[in-house]
Amino acid sequence: MEITSYLELLKKQRRLMTQQQISAIQEQARLHAIASEKMQIRDRLEECYREVFAKGFEKLSTTSNVLELLPDCDTDADRLKALIDCTQDGTAPIHDITAAMKNIPEFAECEKLNVEVGKAYYEFFCANDALNRRIDSDRSILFTPPYRKRMRQLADDGVLLYFLETPDLPLLEEECTSDYILESFSFAEYLSARELISTFYQVPNPGIPLQRKLEDAHAALEMMYNGCYRSAARNWFALIEHEHKRCADILEGYWEVKKEYKNGGQRSEKIYMIVNDMMGEWDTEAWNKIDSYYKKLTANHKNSDITLNRNPIIHGDYYNDSIDVSEKDTLRLFLLWINLRVITDRLAFIENFIRNRVLLLPYFCEIIPSD
Secondary structure (H helix, E strand, C coil): CCHHHHHHHHHHHHHHCCHHHHHHHHHHHHHHHHHHHHHHHHHHHHHHHHHHHHHHHHHHCCCCCHHHHCCCCCCHHHHHHHHHHHHHCCCCCHHHHHHHHCCCHHHHHHHHHHHHHHHHHHHHHHHHHHHHHHHHHHHHHHCCHHHHHHHHHHHHCCCCCCCCCCCCCCCCCCCCCHHHHHHHHHHHHHHHHHHHHHHHHHCCCCCHHHHHHHHHHHHHHHHHHCCCHHHHHHHHHHHHHHHHHHHHCCCCCCCCCCCCCCCHHHHHHHHHHHHHHHCCHHHHHHHHHHHHHHHHHCCCCCCCCCCCCHHHHHCCCCCCHHHCCCHHHHHHHHHHHHHHHHHHHHHHHHHHHHHHHHHHHHHHHHHCCCC
């Protein structure tokens, strides 16, 4: 794509925006900033809490047999209920654990942090929930029915754009074909693609798994820039599989005994159920398009609709023509990963609140009047 074409794309984007759409985008940006600030506060306090708790737990674990007094349950929900039941029974052996904890200074410090951590979790949840609700409600303003119809057509060609929170591409323009859109992401050393994943790099202290993913994503873009598309495809497939597994693992072991998924087909069924039950129309449609393209990529034999197949690329079948990968193939994989990542992150936000809602109790107890 020439620079004149890229600049024309940006001009069309601005020209097509109504004042109502511009206002909606500005409000989303404001809510983004608030949610990001609240997330950083929560993460900072949680990291402090975990460090102190880990030191206390190390001392507690040396206490003879004390950890064997914890309830033995198959699910997290059953374990939480059992712990609550134990606190109401003055003779329950778990009180021996709390007695031992009172003699460990680090747990006393954790108790002081409980209210702050609970407040931070609650304020982040409210801020992020407000942002997500705004994004969902704005879609009827920002994405017209013809625009969404065009998105569906492009998705069938593997150009997945459901990660968009605003209509950043003039899809209804005649020249805005699949190839044109893919080229826009590779323009100027993959400027748009790099900008798209830059938000993932804004986490102040990424954990080891996230750091590894960021390294793989960065390496994939560098390989694409250098024309090593087959190697880049391996990285994207690894990232896609990780997010697919992560998405299928949402709330596993919480209400029911944790299940093991042997293949992508089983994971897809689980993801469909949880997306359909917990998310809205936009995300359900996005998942159906993602799943359709994912299944074509991972089929035992190359699908006639697409030019590449995961198995020979991953397993190094150098005698197979399917191992030849084009730049546009890798860009489609990049978009598949981004879309899957967005859905997984939204589900992980819901899961995080469900699993950690007990952390809010100290804060609620602090602010609710005793009388």
